[in-house]
Amino acid sequence: MSQVYESMRSNIHMLGDFLGETIRDAQGSEILELIENIRVLSRASRAGDETARERLLDMLANISTENVIPVARAFSQFLNLTNIAEQYQTISRHTNNLASGERSMGALFERLKAQNVPAEKVIDTVEKLLIDLVLTAHPTEVTRRSLVHKHVEINRCLSRLEHDDLTEAESTKLKRRLMQLIALAWHTNEIRTQRPTPVDEAKWGMAVIENSLWKAVPDFCRQLNFYLEKHFGVQHDVALAPVRFSSWMGGDRDGNPFVTAQTTRQVLRMKRWKAAELFLEDIKLLADELSVVNCTPAFREKYGDHLEPYRFVVKQLRTKLSKTVAYYSELLEGKPLTISSNDILSQDEQLWEPLYDCYQSLRQCGMRIIANGALLDCLRRIRCFGLGLSRLDIRQESTRHETAIAEITRYIGLGDYAQWTEADKQAFLVRELSSRRPLVPHNWTPSPETQEVLDTCKVVAEQPEGVISAYVISMAREASDVLAVHLLLKEAGCTTTIPVAPLFETLDDLDHCEKVMTDLFNIGWYRGVIRNRQMVMIGYSDSAKDAGMLAASWAQYRAQEALVNLCEKYQVELTLFHGRGGTIGRGGAPAHAALLSQPPRSLKNGLRVTEQGEMIRFKLGLPAVAVESLDLYASAVLEANLFPPPEPQQSWRQIMDSAADISCRIYRGIVRGEPDFVPYFRAATPEQELSKLPLGSRPAKRNPNGGVESLRAIPWIFAWMQNRLMLPAWLGAGSALRSLIEQGNQDLLNTMCEQWPFFSTRIGMLEMVFSKADLWLAEHYDQRLVPSELHPLGQRLRQQLQADIQTVLSLAHEGQLMADLPWIAESIALRNVYTDPLNLLQVELLHRLRDQGDNPNPALEQALMITITGIAAGMRNTG
Numbered sequence: 001m002s003q004v005y006e007s008m009r010s011n012i013h014m015l016g017d018f019l020g021e022t023i024r025d026a027q028g029s030e031i032l033e034l035i036e037n038i039r040v041l042s043r044a045s046r047a048g049d050e051t052a053r054e055r056l057l058d059m060l061a062n063i064s065t066e067n068v069i070p071v072a073r074a075f076s077q078f079l080n081l082t083n084i085a086e087q088y089q090t091i092s093r094h095t096n097n098l099a100s101g102e103r104s105m106g107a108l109f110e111r112l113k114a115q116n117v118p119a120e121k122v123i124d125t126v127e128k129l130l131i132d133l134v135l136t137a138h139p140t141e142v143t144r145r146s147l148v149h150k151h152v153e154i155n156r157c158l159s160r161l162e163h164d165d166l167t168e169a170e171s172t173k174l175k176r177r178l179m180q181l182i183a184l185a186w187h188t189n190e191i192r193t194q195r196p197t198p199v200d201e202a203k204w205g206m207a208v209i210e211n212s213l214w215k216a217v218p219d220f221c222r223q224l225n226f227y228l229e230k231h232f233g234v235q236h237d238v239a240l241a242p243v244r245f246s247s248w249m250g251g252d253r254d255g256n257p258f259v260t261a262q263t264t265r266q267v268l269r270m271k272r273w274k275a276a277e278l279f280l281e282d283i284k285l286l287a288d289e290l291s292v293v294n295c296t297p298a299f300r301e302k303y304g305d306h307l308e309p310y311r312f313v314v315k316q317l318r319t320k321l322s323k324t325v326a327y328y329s330e331l332l333e334g335k336p337l338t339i340s341s342n343d344i345l346s347q348d349e350q351l352w353e354p355l356y357d358c359y360q361s362l363r364q365c366g367m368r369i370i371a372n373g374a375l376l377d378c379l380r381r382i383r384c385f386g387l388g389l390s391r392l393d394i395r396q397e398s399t400r401h402e403t404a405i406a407e408i409t410r411y412i413g414l415g416d417y418a419q420w421t422e423a424d425k426q427a428f429l430v431r432e433l434s435s436r437r438p439l440v441p442h443n444w445t446p447s448p449e450t451q452e453v454l455d456t457c458k459v460v461a462e463q464p465e466g467v468i469s470a471y472v473i474s475m476a477r478e479a480s481d482v483l484a485v486h487l488l489l490k491e492a493g494c495t496t497t498i499p500v501a502p503l504f505e506t507l508d509d510l511d512h513c514e515k516v517m518t519d520l521f522n523i524g525w526y527r528g529v530i531r532n533r534q535m536v537m538i539g540y541s542d543s544a545k546d547a548g549m550l551a552a553s554w555a556q557y558r559a560q561e562a563l564v565n566l567c568e569k570y571q572v573e574l575t576l577f578h579g580r581g582g583t584i585g586r587g588g589a590p591a592h593a594a595l596l597s598q599p600p601r602s603l604k605n606g607l608r609v610t611e612q613g614e615m616i617r618f619k620l621g622l623p624a625v626a627v628e629s630l631d632l633y634a635s636a637v638l639e640a641n642l643f644p645p646p647e648p649q650q651s652w653r654q655i656m657d658s659a660a661d662i663s664c665r666i667y668r669g670i671v672r673g674e675p676d677f678v679p680y681f682r683a684a685t686p687e688q689e690l691s692k693l694p695l696g697s698r699p700a701k702r703n704p705n706g707g708v709e710s711l712r713a714i715p716w717i718f719a720w721m722q723n724r725l726m727l728p729a730w731l732g733a734g735s736a737l738r739s740l741i742e743q744g745n746q747d748l749l750n751t752m753c754e755q756w757p758f759f760s761t762r763i764g765m766l767e768m769v770f771s772k773a774d775l776w777l778a779e780h781y782d783q784r785l786v787p788s789e790l791h792p793l794g795q796r797l798r799q800q801l802q803a804d805i806q807t808v809l810s811l812a813h814e815g816q817l818m819a820d821l822p823w824i825a826e827s828i829a830l831r832n833v834y835t836d837p838l839n840l841l842q843v844e845l846l847h848r849l850r851d852q853g854d855n856p857n858p859a860l861e862q863a864l865m866i867t868i869t870g871i872a873a874g875m876r877n878t879g
Contacts, residue, residue: 014175105224127237132609133633137204161174197258198259239383290375320345486529506543517534537578659733690715734808
């Protein structure tokens with residue numbers, strides 16, 4: 001392990017030196033010397049040198065306005081370079097799967113073989129494997145696309161430098177290229193000047209697919225196939241798709257007025273254009289390669305007698321794809337269409353069938369090695385991405401549908417649907433769903449809000465089957481919320497069955513979800529239309545914001561358990577859709593641990609989970625990193641289905657019930673009950689200033705005039721991450737555990753830690769949070785920014801944090817945080833030296849800007865934005 005650290009530190013040192021040279025050239029030696037002095041003092045401060053800490057505070061408190069931007073940029077850029085070096089280290093040839101190790105798919109297959117698990121059971125489980133990653137764009141992704149491209153190129157250079165047979169000239173050339181890239185990054189504005197539009201976000205998502213996932217998916221499938229063949233002597237069926245991608249970019253309109261029906265239609269067309277373009281490149285390669293002359297009689301009979309039969313088929317597809325690219329280009333540019341829609345590829349099967357016929361013929365003619373090359377990669381891409389590139393989810397808030405139907409019922413004289421009882425709503429909706437006559441009157445002009453809902457449903461209805469992966473209803477509370485969407489889709493002329501997924505996201509809604517789904521399953525019409533398949537989304541962000549991390553995670557567990565049992569009773573295949581964020585406070589955890597801590601049988605129909613913001617880049621942004629991430633997901637899902645985690649004992653449930661009640665009471669007592677909390681939150685964090693950072697297309701608040709309760713979960717978490725108190729991720733949890741220990745439950749809690757993955761993962765998540773929290777920095781924010789009358793609240797919270805750390809240490813047995821994950825502990829320690837100056841600068845900048853009132857200095861505002869993005873890079877999982 002120390003050799004791995006040494007390799008990573010060596011890369012970080014080299015990149016840091018190159019950044020230093022760039023700064024000297026751009027800003028001069030004096031600035032570089034100032035930055036270096038700050039770094040040295042920060043390192044000494046972290047090591048416990050009080051004098052160095054005082055000097056560091058003094059230096060940053062008195063920094064001049066002209067120096068503040070280059071200093072903030074230097075530390076921010078260095079943290080970006082550290083992230084790159086660390087990300088690269090996980091896939092380095094010398095690392096030997098450092099990040100995965102025993103959790104990898106290869107290790108799992110070896111265990112399965114050693115334990116004599118029947119081959120049929122393994123093969124059956126692998127055939128049912130489905131990982132559906134949903135790329136979302138309400139991110140704290142603070143890094144611009146123009147910088148991401150440079151970071152990817154830096155990674156490539158590090159990879160080439162690792163080869164030990166480079167000549168001196170080759171090594172010098174690569175290092176010069178690294179210096180150029182670092183200089184380009186330095187001279188690029190890291191802050192977006194404008195908030196991205198939903199279309200910009202969709203382009204970002206498409207770029208991730210094009211630059212990384214397009215290559216990663218076939219590589220992952222080969223890896224899966226390799227282990228299957230090595231240990232069990234079988235190959236994975238080419239027609240099966242173990243992984244696929246969906247997206248919310250361009251479809252998520254919950255609280256985002258900028259996502260319209262027209263936006264969704266444009267994004268769907270853009271994705272078809274990009275998919276056709278990417279498949280065209282694949283097909284051009286196959287047209288060059290497949291000059292083979294032998295084919296089966298069946299193939300010749302189907303496609304005609306040609307000297308080069310495969311090339312003939314592939315060239316026909318090349319023509320069709322070229323026309324498809326041109327067709328969507330004209331549509332997107334608003335030009336008159338010169339190509340008929342009959343001449344393009346619109347269904348995946350049109351591309352799959354001829355290529356699969358080529359594949360089968362090559363194999364039957366003894367050319368398996370050729371069939372399993374670029375052709376197999378293309379087939380797997382068709383199954384994973386299809387001609388839509390990624391499937392699209394639509395998401396809308398439940399009251400928008402209720403308002404639309406109420407407007408219709410009022411217009412046609414039936415009264416106000418919104419005022420009816422739940423029973424009356426259900427009766428009306430089922431009656432209308434069973435009726436053949438339309439409900440929406442002709443020649444009627446609805447309000448703009450209702451028109452937008454109806455237009456969205458029309459866009460959904462226009463799409464071929466499979467293009468829209470789900471219609472997600474946020475803040476779903478009753479069965480009528482689900483039936484209402486089915487009715488609106490029916491009225492829009494939708495003839496295919498779109499999975500309509502209620503999203504249960506507050507504590508009460510999670511506790512109520514079993515009743516809602518029971519009501520739905522008891523409706524004959526509903527059971528007929530869903531064909532015994534149901535998707536339900538579990539909300540992690542809002543439930544944690546509502547009740548605190550511990551109470552929310554136990555409610556999520558119980559809800560999943562109840563839904564699994566309910567669907568088994570009704571013989572309905574359940575897909576649970578996990579709405580996780582990157583942070584602990586929004587359900588984030590190391591993927592493998594998180595999945596193995598799910599209730600038994602909850603993953604039997606596959607995994608569907610959101611990937612958000614910067615986590616997309618960290619986990620999926622490079623092909624090799626994406627392969628490893630998919631490997632970890634696959635390993636965890638297979639293991640959870642082959643070796644389900646234990647059912648919790650009754651005594652464990654009782655402990656968790658008590659812990660959840662206590663922690664929720666403490667959390668809400670502070671967040672909702674403490675009169676000073678909101679002013680303290682706004683003074684001690686950059687929450688107000690965050691709204692100026694153009695992070696995503698969606699407004700930071702659902703209600704622009706509301707308080708903390710209306711703040712979205714992402715800026716809520718992001719603000720507390722900035723001041724290093726990390727409050728939403730731990731408040732209430734440690735106190736509840738301490739209370740249970742004092743009641744004599746220490747031994748039982750220790751047993752739960754050792755034997756119950758759900759509980760041990762929660763403790764591990766708290767350890768991670770506490771490792772990143774910092775009492776001294778949080779106190780410094782208070783002293784410099786918070787009015788003195790609010791200081792007692794900050795002091796109470798820090799004392800609580802300190803006590804909670806001791807409580808978790810008493811359960812973790814190790815006496816130090818992250819003792820069993822030295823890789824992560826090392827990473828955090830490495831970053832702190834560079835994050836601390838950004839935190840101290842941020843405090844100083846907030847102080848100066850707040851003093852300036854309505855006429856802030858633009859240079860100070862710019863510097864503040866840089867500290868926000870830099871701290872985000874230092875913390876890694878920010879949102």
